[in-house]
Amino acid sequence: DVKVTQSSRYLVKRTGEKVFLECVQDMDHENMFWYRQDPGLGLRLIYFSYDVKMKEKGDIPEGYSVSREKKERFSLILESASTNQTSMYLCASCLRVATEAFFGQGTRLTVV
Amino acid sequence: GQSLEQPSEVTAVEGAIVQINCTYQTSGFYGLSWYQQHDGGAPTFLSYNALDGLEETGRFSSFLSRSDSYGYLLLQELQMKDSASYFCAVGANTGGFKTIFGAGTRLFVKA
Numbered sequence: 449d450v451k452v453t454q455s456s457r458y459l460v461k462r463t464g465e466k467v468f469l470e471c472v473q474d475m476d477h478e479n480m481f482w483y484r485q486d487p488g489l490g491l492r493l494i495y496f497s498y499d500v501k502m503k504e505k506g507d508i509p510e511g512y513s514v515s516r517e518k519k520e521r522f523s524l525i526l527e528s529a530s531t532n533q534t535s536m537y538l539c540a541s542c543l544r545v546a547t548e549a550f551f552g553q554g555t556r557l558t559v560v
Numbered sequence: 561g562q563s564l565e566q567p568s569e570v571t572a573v574e575g576a577i578v579q580i581n582c583t584y585q586t587s588g589f590y591g592l593s594w595y596q597q598h599d600g601g602a603p604t605f606l607s608y609n610a611l612d613g614l615e616e617t618g619r620f621s622s623f624l625s626r627s628d629s630y631g632y633l634l635l636q637e638l639q640m641k642d643s644a645s646y647f648c649a650v651g652a653n654t655g656g657f658k659t660i661f662g663a664g665t666r667l668f669v670k671a
Contacts, residue, residue, distance in 0.1 A: 481659065488568070490647060490663035491603070496656065504656035507561075538602065546591035546610070546651020546659055551602035 451475075454539050454552035461559050467526040469555050471539030479542045480522035481549070482506075482514065484535040491538060497522055529559045562586035564662035566648055571668045572638055580633045580665045582648035590651035592624050592631045597664070598644045606633070606646075635667075643669045 455470035473480065479498050483491040483506075493506030495514040503514050511533060515523040522541075526533055536556050542549040564584045572578040582592065591610040595603040607615050609624035609631060621634040635642055645664040652658060 479657065483661070488663060491649075491661035493658060493660060496658050498657060504658065506658065507660070540603075540659075542659070545653075545657035546593055546649065547608050548593075548605040549595075549603075549649075549659060551604070553602050 452539055452541055452550050452552040454537075454555050456555050457553060459555055459557045461529050461557065463530060463559055465529045467529050467557065469524040469526075469537055469539075469557070471522045471524070471552055472520050473541040473550070474520065475541060475543070475550065476519065477541035477543050478519070479545055480516065481540045482512075482522065482524045483538045483540065484508070485538055485554070486535050494524065531559050533557065534559045562650065562652055562654065562660045564648055564650060564660065566662045566665045568663065569666045569668070571670065573670050574638055574640060576638050577634065577636050578638060578667065580635075580646050580648075580667070582631045582633075582662060584629050584631075584648070584650050586650050586652040586654065586660070588653035589626065589629075590653060590657065592622070593649045593651070593659070594622055594633045595647045595649060595661075596644050597647065603647060638669050640669050640671065643667055
């Protein structure tokens with residue numbers, strides 16, 4: 449059974465903290481993505497990676513960075529968390545872009 | 561940049577047929593896919609169209625017209641469990657291959 453696993457289901461962090469969201473996939477996919485989901489806005493692409501150590505900015509990269517040191521792991525970093533980063537964060541991976549993407553269960557992050 | 565438009569909400573009755581439209585604007589178009597997401601769950605893949613025409617998978621079908629930058633998801637024999645959000649997504653090669661999602665259509669199925 450294919451799987452994308454996100455390290456936490458729920459997180460509460462304080463403003464200004466550095467936050468790490470981890471994502472691991474076991475399908476040997478080259479493409480991995482981080483989205484945030486907010487009501488009425490759908491899924492907005494933060495960053496994506498098509499290979500180890502490669503990263504590309506999505507539509508809303510400000511305030512975020514990513515790391516892909518190993519093929520199976522893609523980490524999202526909030527350098528200094530702010531309340532407007534309170535959201536649901538979804539990680540996904542796929543073999544080829546626009547084909548079937550597999551999502552993790554999401555991390556609901558609250559920044560207080 | 562890229563943009564996708566789909567209706568925010570659709571309501572239909574059990575047993576009926578519903579069509580959810582999606583129009584998109586992007587360069588480097590690769591393909592159109594559809595996802596279903598139930599409340600509290602992760603999006604799950606439904607279908608993918610790279611070429612013009614209709615793809616059928618059970619009760620669900622998806623259509624693409626590349627010349628019109630348009631696609632739709634057709635759900636037949638609606639069931640209560642089909643109540644969910646449906647997202648269209650485009651794959652595009654714009655400074656890297658990426659998948660961009662629409663804002664989603666909330667489908668309510670009534671008895």
